[in-house]
Amino acid sequence: MTPFNYERASDISEAVGKPQFIAGGTNLLDLMKLGVETPDRITDITRLDMKNIEDHEGGLRIGALVSNSDLAADMRVRQTYPVLSRALLSGASGQLRNMATTGGNLLQRTRCYYFQDKSSPCNKREPGSGCSAIGGVTRLHAILGASEHCIATHPSDMAVAMQALDALVEVEGKDGSRRIALSDFYRLPEDRPDRETVLEYGELITAVVLPPAPTGKQTYRKVRDRASYAFALVSVAGIVSMQDGKIAQVALAFGGVAPRPWRDLEFEAALVGRAPTRETFDAATDILLRDASGQGGNDFKIPLLRRTLRAVLTELCEE
Amino acid sequence: MKTTLTINGNTHALDIDPRTTLLDALRNHLDLTGSKKGCDHGQCGACTVIADGRRINSCLTLACMMDGVEITTVEGLGKPGDLSPLQDAFVRHDGFQCGYCTPGQICSATAMLEEARAGWPSAVTDNLEGETVSLGNGEISERMSGNLCRCAAYPNIVDAIREVSERKEVAE
Missing domain, CATH: 3.30.43 (Uridine Diphospho-n-acetylenolpyruvylglucosamine Reductase; domain 2)
Structure with a gap:
């Protein structure tokens, strides 16, 4: 150091x-x-008063310093936002979840092995130096939202569930506080992969606000190389409600596939109002994957995402 | 910089570089070498200690951030002739070969059993809303995935932990 x-x-x-x-x-x-x-x-900032989970506007306000363990174990989260508990519990290890905080989990770096290896050029670490991942080992890399400058993935599971739950990030800056929708919080890499969020210099995350839980079934499915303590190859946070045999409402977010938790409202719209058939799932997934591209070592993620999503939708659409 | 650590009930005043991790403070400044340095990146769990009842990776913690926190290391759990239930079970079940990961395994398991008693679910718990958790082999493996054993003594580690967990369940 x-x-x-x-x-x-x-x-x-x-x-x-x-x-x-x-x-x-x-x-x-x-x-x-x-x-x-x-x-x-x-x-x-560990001694700041940001450690509570409060009932808030029909949902929850989670202090930025609430640990991943405490958030996953909170009975309100387990009962009302099980997708979030499941996502948290599938991330990292027991030791890390005890230390890791809600704000810090959101701000962990989007990263890959080349970013962590100072002997390899990396546009995220040194803008303009090149991307060693492109043409290199790409098993964990992005199939959506990447650029010619960076193909790293955001590793958080928690943020994927929060994306499906339409969470808001509360931040405090020199000019006061503001709320940022999580869907607007992360930047795509484009030509500046060193800038990962829209936070301004010196802004502090103080809380994450969850709106009232949507109706319907929730689940989080994570596919990875080891059974535990590994980053997602593909993960799906899903919330689906059914009415009269048709899909009434959906929220689906994806991890392990993009530089940020991935959500696609056009894809979701293609599911709503339809019967939960394989044809419905496949046609919608075609929209989700319309711009997907592999780098060689991660090509398998495209069919893996399609199949994982089909399994999740089949489970969630069962009445 | 000056900082005060509370380790196994004893208070220690230290003057250390702010870069010093809790693990290095224990090993290099306080002669408490039970906690081991494996990967030094939070991946292996050999450095696990208990901070205010919670298991953490001491290698990913700055010592200067831990004043006012009660730290327990493997030395604080038991001593020869007065072993903790888990230390005793690891010996009887042969839960190690080289022994390097063992202090971390035992600190981790000690706090993990308390997490289960508090009803914390894990990634493999079917019912998220249950007040209690029963620790079968699958639950123990999942909850202990932050502790690696290169000798692969896992079956015996799991047996040792399960025995202590079952004894606790009976005692309740």
């Missing part, structure tokens, strides 16, 4: 405007040890 100055913030206003926050630290310290992140000053 390169040397840094450590300071601890005692309230939110003291933290706002600082260049690098640390809370759980599980991603930041990992990257600092690799020399990928080299902050010269870090601000410890």
Whole structure:
């Protein structure tokens, strides 16, 4: 690790405007040890009052410092937002979930092995240096939303479930607070893969707001190389409600396939009002995958996503 | 910088570089070498300690962030002649070969049993809304996936943990 100055913030206003926050630290310290992140000053925000899960506007307001473990185990989340509990429990390990926070999980870096290897050129680590993943080992890489500059995937499971739940991110900045829809929170890499979110310098995530839970069945399915403690090859967060044998409402978000949690409203619209048949699923999935492209090593993700989605929809559409 | 750590009930005043991880503070500054450095990236779990009742990777934690937190290491769980139930079960079930991952396995399992007692579900729990959890082999494997054993003593590790978990269930 390169040397840094450590300071601890005692309230939110003291933290706002600082260049690098640390809370759980599980991603930041990992990257600092690799020399990928080299902050010269870090601000410890772990003592700030952002650790509660509150009933809020018919939904929940989750403080940014609520640990992934506490959020997954909260009985309101287990009963009302099971897709979120399931997603959280499928991510990382018991030790990491105890440290990792809600805000930090959202802000973990979109990353790949080349990003973490300082001997490889990487546009995310050093803009303009090139992408070593393209033409390299690409098993974990994106099939949607990538650019010629970066094909890394966002590894969060939690954020995929939150995307399906239409979560809002509450942030505090120099000019006050604002709420950002999670669907607008992440940027696509385009030609600036080093910029992953729309957060302005010094803005602090204070909470995530979940709207009232949608009706219908919820599930989270994650397909990966190991049974536990591995990133998703493909994951699906799904919420479906049925009426009179037809799909009434859907929300579907995908992990492991794009530089951000992926959601496609045109694809969802192609499911609504239709009978839950294989033809319906396949025609809609054609829309979802219309711009999908593999890099060789990850080509398998295209059929894997189609099949995983078919299994999820079959499960959720059962009345 | 100056920081104060509470380890196994004892308070230690330290003057350390802010880069010092909790693991390095334990091993290099406090002579508590039970916690092991494996990958140093949170992947193997050999460094697992218990912080305010929660298992964490001490390699991914800065020591200077841990003042006011009660840390328990494997040295605080039991001693020769006075082993904790899990330490005793690991010995009887032969839950190790080289032993390098064992302190982390035991700290992790100690806190994991408390998580299960609190009714925390896991990724393989069928009923998310249950108040209690029964720890079969599948549940134990899933909950212990943050602890690797390169000797692959997993069957015996799982047996040791399951025995202690069943004893706790009977005691209740």
